[in-house]
Structure formats: C-alpha cells, structure tokens
Amino acid sequence: MAESSVLPATASAALGVPPATRRRPVRFSTIAQHATIIFFCLVILIPIAWVLLLSVKSLRDAYTGALWPEQFDFTHYAYVFEHMPQALRNFANSIIVTLSTVIITSTIAILAGYALVHLRTPGRALVVSVLVATLFFPTRLVSLIGIFQIQNSLHLINTLPGLILPYVTLNLALSILVMRGIFEQISAEMVDAAKIDGANSWRILLEILLPLAANGLVVLVIVNFVTAWGEYLLAVTLTNDQSMRTFPVVLVTTFGGFGEWAFPRVAAMYIMAITPGIITFAIAQRWYMKGLMEGALKI
Amino acid sequence: MRSITASRAVAGPRRSWRVRYRDFGNWVYLVPALFFFLLYMAYPIVRVIWISFTDYQYLRDVPANFIGLQNFSKALADPVFRTGLLRAATFTAIFLPGVIFIPLFVAVLVDRVKNPRLSTIYRLILLIPAVIPGAMIFVLWRWLYDFEIGPINVILVNYLHLFNFRNAPQWIGASPLALPAVAFVEIWWGLGYHTMFFLAGLAAIPRELFEAARVDGANEWQTFWHVTIPRLRPILLILVVLRFGTAMAVIDDFLIMGGLNRAMPTYTWTVYMWHLAFQIGSWPQGYAAAIGWIGAAVMLIVVAGLFWVFRNRD
Numbered sequence: 001m002a003e004s005s006v007l008p009a010t011a012s013a014a015l016g017v018p019p020a021t022r023r024r025p026v027r028f029s030t031i032a033q034h035a036t037i038i039f040f041c042l043v044i045l046i047p048i049a050w051v052l053l054l055s056v057k058s059l060r061d062a063y064t065g066a067l068w069p070e071q072f073d074f075t076h077y078a079y080v081f082e083h084m085p086q087a088l089r090n091f092a093n094s095i096i097v098t099l100s101t102v103i104i105t106s107t108i109a110i111l112a113g114y115a116l117v118h119l120r121t122p123g124r125a126l127v128v129s130v131l132v133a134t135l136f137f138p139t140r141l142v143s144l145i146g147i148f149q150i151q152n153s154l155h156l157i158n159t160l161p162g163l164i165l166p167y168v169t170l171n172l173a174l175s176i177l178v179m180r181g182i183f184e185q186i187s188a189e190m191v192d193a194a195k196i197d198g199a200n201s202w203r204i205l206l207e208i209l210l211p212l213a214a215n216g217l218v219v220l221v222i223v224n225f226v227t228a229w230g231e232y233l234l235a236v237t238l239t240n241d242q243s244m245r246t247f248p249v250v251l252v253t254t255f256g257g258f259g260e261w262a263f264p265r266v267a268a269m270y271i272m273a274i275t276p277g278i279i280t281f282a283i284a285q286r287w288y289m290k291g292l293m294e295g296a297l298k299i
Numbered sequence: 300m301r302s303i304t305a306s307r308a309v310a311g312p313r314r315s316w317r318v319r320y321r322d323f324g325n326w327v328y329l330v331p332a333l334f335f336f337l338l339y340m341a342y343p344i345v346r347v348i349w350i351s352f353t354d355y356q357y358l359r360d361v362p363a364n365f366i367g368l369q370n371f372s373k374a375l376a377d378p379v380f381r382t383g384l385l386r387a388a389t390f391t392a393i394f395l396p397g398v399i400f401i402p403l404f405v406a407v408l409v410d411r412v413k414n415p416r417l418s419t420i421y422r423l424i425l426l427i428p429a430v431i432p433g434a435m436i437f438v439l440w441r442w443l444y445d446f447e448i449g450p451i452n453v454i455l456v457n458y459l460h461l462f463n464f465r466n467a468p469q470w471i472g473a474s475p476l477a478l479p480a481v482a483f484v485e486i487w488w489g490l491g492y493h494t495m496f497f498l499a500g501l502a503a504i505p506r507e508l509f510e511a512a513r514v515d516g517a518n519e520w521q522t523f524w525h526v527t528i529p530r531l532r533p534i535l536l537i538l539v540v541l542r543f544g545t546a547m548a549v550i551d552d553f554l555i556m557g558g559l560n561r562a563m564p565t566y567t568w569t570v571y572m573w574h575l576a577f578q579i580g581s582w583p584q585g586y587a588a589a590i591g592w593i594g595a596a597v598m599l600i601v602v603a604g605l606f607w608v609f610r611n612r613d
Contacts, residue, residue, distance in 0.1 A: 147339060
C-alpha cells in the first residue's frame with residue numbers, strides 16, 4: 001500500500017495502457033467487456049434508427065409488416081414544411097418557449113450560484129438547504145393545480161408566456177445547484193485578487209468567473225433545453241388550443257394517423273424534433289463531458 | 300449526505316455590523332431566483348394546501364366552502380386512489396433496481412476501456428437518450444410497443460414467428476406487462492446519464508487502491524465489492540433517494556403510454572389526480588389537491604426513512 005501510493009494516480013493508470021506498437025494478445029475478458037458495452041449501445045441506437053428509417057419509408061411500406069422498406073421516399077420532410085403549417089406553428093411555439101426558458105433559467109442560475117459561492121450573502125446555507133429539499137419533493141406534481149389556477153387568473157392559459165413562466169421553475173433548483181458546484185471549483189483567491197485590483201462584483205462575474213465556468217454552462221444549457229423542449233404535463237394542462245400547443249403535445253395527440261398525419265410524416269416530424277438536441281450535443285459534447293465531470297454532477 | 304447541504308463557512312471571524320448590513324445587498328443576485336421560486340413554486344404549493352381543505356370545483360360557479368379534512372378522509376377510503384398508490388409502488392420496485400444497478404454495471408465496464416477514443420464513443424452513444432426530451436422518448440416507445448405496427452411485435456411475429464397476431468404480447472395498455480414495459484423505457488432513457496454519474500464517481504477513486512487490492516491478492520469481484528462499492532456509497536445513496544422520488548411521482552410516461560383508463564396498471568395515483576383536476580365532472584380540484592398531498596406525504600415519509608436508514612454512522 002505504502003509503496004504503490006507513491007505512484008501518482010496517472011502514472012499507475014498509464015501502466016495499464018500498452019503502447020500501440022507492442023501488441024498483447026487480446027484476452028477473452030476484454031472481448032466480453034466490449035461485446036457487452038456494444039450490446040448496450042445497440043439497445044440505445046436501434047429504436048432511434050428505426051424511427052429514422054420509418055421517416056424515409058414510402059407510405060405503402062410503412063403499413064406493411066416489413067422492417068426494411070421496398071421503396072424509399074425522402075419527401076416526407078419536405079411535405080411537413082410545405083403542407084403542414086399547423087405543425088410548423090407548433091414547432092415555432094416550441095422554439096420560442098424553449099429558448100426563453102433556457103436563457104431565463106441559465107441567467108438566474110448564474111446570478112444565484114455566484115451569490116451563493118463567491119459573495120458574502122447572508123442566509124446562503126438556508127437557501128441551499130431549501131433548494132436541495134425541493135429536489136426530494138414532487139414539486140411539479142403538487143404545484144400543478146395551483147399553477148393552473150394562477151395562470152388562469154392572470155389570463156395566461158393558451159399563451160406562450162403562460163408556459164415559459166412555470167417552465168423556468170422546473171429546473172431552477174437543479175440549475176442553481178449545478179452553477180454552485182461549478183463556481184466552487186474556481187478558487188476564491190482568484191476572486192479576491194480581482195477584488196484587490198478594484199474590479200466590482202459584476203465585472204468579476206462577467207470577466208473572470210463566466211469564462212472559467214464555460215463547461216458547466218454547456219451542461220446547464222443542455223439540461224434546461226431538454227427539459228423545456230419536451231415538457232408535456234404543464235404544456236397539456238395549460239394549453240388546449242391546438243395552435244398554441246408545443247410540438248411534443250401535438251406529437252402525442254396524433255398517433256397512428258392516416259392521410260396528412262401518415263406514419264412516415266409523423267416520424268419525419270419526430271426526427272425534426274429530436275435533431276436539434278442531438279446536434280447541439282454532438283457539437284458541445286467535449287465541454288459537456290468536462291462540465292459533467294468538473295462538478296455539475298456533484299449536486 | 301452532509302456534503303450536499305454544507306456551505307462554505309462565512310469568511311472572516313469578526314465583521315462590523317455595517318459590513319454585514321451591506322452584505323444583504325448581495326441578495327440582488329438572488330432576487331430573480333426568489334421571484335420565480337415564490338410565484339411558481341412556493342405559492343402554488345401553499346394554494347394547493349389551502350384548496351385541499353375546500354370543496355372547490357373548477358367548473359362550478361359556487362364559492363368554495365371550507366370542509367376541513369373531509370377530502371383527506373374521502374381519499375384514504377377511495378379504492379381508486381389506494382390502487383393507484385400500490386401501482387406506483389410496484390412501478391418503483393421494478394424501476395429502482397434497474398436504474399441503479401444496470402448503469403453501475405455499464406459504468407464499471409466503460410471505466411476499464413483503455414482506448415480513450417473508444418471510451419468517448421461509448422459514452423456519447425450511451426448519452427444520446429439523455430438529450431432526447433421525456434415526451435419524445437415516451438412517444439417513440441409507444442410506437443415501438445404498439446400491438447400491430449410496433450417493430451417489437453413485428454419482429455416477434457413476422458420474423459421470429461414466435462407469436463401470431465392472436466397471442467402476441469400486449470406491451471402497454473390494459474396489460475400486466477405495462478408497468479415493467481414503462482419501467483424499461485425509463486431505465487433506457489436514464490442509462491447514459493446515470494452511467495455518467497457512476498463514471499464520475501469511479502474516476503474519483505484513487506487508482507492506487509485497485510493496485511493495492513491486486514497486490515493483496517483480491518480478485519475482481521472482491522475488489523469491486525470492497526473497494527469500488529464503499530467509495531461509490533454516497534452517489535448510490537443520493538441516486539436511490541432521488542430516483543425513488545421520481546419513480547413514485549411519474550406521470551408523463553403513464554399519460555402518454557397509458558391513458559385515462561382505470562383498468563390499466565399505469566393508472567396510478569398521479570394520473571388519478573390529474574384526471575380529477577382537469578377532466579372528470581366539474582373538475583373537483585379540492586379533492587385532487589388532497590390526493591396530491593397524501594401521495595406526496597407518503598413519498599416524503601419514505602424519503603425521510605431512507606435518509607434515516609442511510610444516515611452517516613461514522
């Protein structure tokens with residue numbers, strides 16, 4: 001124990017990595033390990049691949065019991081854009097609601113996280129306790145009836161602000177705690193040094209802390225994006241006018257259609273709905289992974 | 300458990316009152332959070348407590364009357380509500396082990412992948428569902444589980460010929476398979492995210508501990524059991540408590556993949572609450588509020604119990 005602990009963690013980990021030139025025979029356990037991981041990866045990928053395939057099937061092939069179509073038809077995406085203005089409207093609703101929610105929640109979480117870590121804010125232990133407590137309580141479910149009544153008395157039923165306002169609170173506690181975790185990784189000395197140099201608290205936040213917290217911000221944006229983009233319960237409760245509904249609600253209510261809402265077209269809409277998230281993730285994954293490991297997971 | 304609530308000690312042993320008074324100015328940064336917290340979380344919850352003591356019905360044009368605990372006693376005797384709680388508990392019992400142990404298993408495997416590029420690719424693929432929003436996941440699986448055109452049954456019937464369309468499994472709906480099927484979807488959705496949790500935990504374990512265990516002659520299983528698990532204990536406990544709460548309060552999955560049919564196993568207390576508050580009769584929201592609160596109270600009691608069981612004995 002004493003002897004091995006002298007080795008730095010990275011060095012002992014590196015010992016297990018064979019250099020590319022020196023090939024060891026691959027052991028059975030390694031094959032089994034990779035095979036198992038690949039199995040799980042396939043379980044993840046196949047359902048998504050199936051919708052993707054469905055969205056390019058010809059109408060006839062979509063309703064036969066064959067998995068692989070005889071004839072491909074790539075026009076369903078164009079059809080949605082050209083002939084289904086209602087669906088596009090719902091899509092736009094979703095974009096407005098999601099962007100607003102992400103921007104508002106992230107801004108609030110950054111400000112609050114800053115006050116909880118790098119400023120002397122009285123009562124911050126209490127604030128953190130309340131935030132953590134809300135994570136263990138089904139707030140969305142219990143507050144739902146109350147939120148409906150509030151939005152109703154404010155005449156915000158069937159409006160987009162009526163969705164955005166409660167959406168902000170969905171992930172607020174988690175977002176603040178994530179930002180707190182990220183800010184705690186940044187040393188207080190750096191903030192103190194800036195203070196001595198005469199920077200005020202706004203400048204410290206904008207010019208010193210935010211650039212250092214970039215990875216965590218990516219996590220924050222993605223988590224809030226996913227929540228707002230696919231929220232169903234509040235959306236279906238607070239809207240009943242089809243033109244004000246968000247895209248997920250419309251997708252849920254139009255199952256197994258024929259005609260305009262034929263299966264491959266709904267699948268095409270589905271792919272349109274999940275692609276923004278996956279593309280954002282693909283672009284930002286490096287920072288997202290770092291952010292997750294840096295402290296976003298340390299609630 | 301303490302680490303989540305512990306906040307940094309306030310710097311400086313002695314500060315004048317004036318400085319402390321000025322520190323309240325820093326609450327400016329918390330005001331936006333406070334606004335949303337009070338208006339759309341605290342106030343609705345308090346309001347729901349209040350109406351749970353009344354006979355308020357949304358579509359009735361009569362002022363609500365205070366009726367004391369009548370809603371609560373009615374709910375406790377309501378067989379639909381009791382069955383609903385039991386169904387949610389069943390769902391939790393199926394879901395919880397799966398969402399803890401499968402990601403743990405995958406994380407241990409991925410953690411040992413030596414090739415950095417391969418390791419990143421595995422992580423990315425596993426995380427794809429984490430960036431697909433909940434409602435989209437449930438819509439997707441409602442298609443996959445569909446009795447006639449769902450690819451699962453298509454494979455079972457047309458390709459493997461294990462069933463025909465008379466005896467093919469009914470995955471969701473009024474079927475005993477519905478709760479396991481929905482639990483599987485939730486586990487599928489959370490697999491990558493929870494694997495990341497465990498990978499972060501595994502990465503924090505000093506490698507020397509594994510080396511030392513190997514030197515001492517421990518086999519893989521012993522190393523896992525005596526080195527990995529104790530080190531992951533805090534993460535495991537938080538996940539068990541958090542996911543217990545999520546599982547008992549699941550509603551979107553049941554609304555999307557199930558529906559508002561009381562015979563379905565997915566008609567849990569949460570669905571019943573929503574159904575009462577926004578669909579049934581003149582929307583008896585007072586009664587629905589009481590149901591929401593009893594369900595939440597049951598959850599809170601179990602959560603408190605879990606915290607007590609897992610309390611730090613050191």
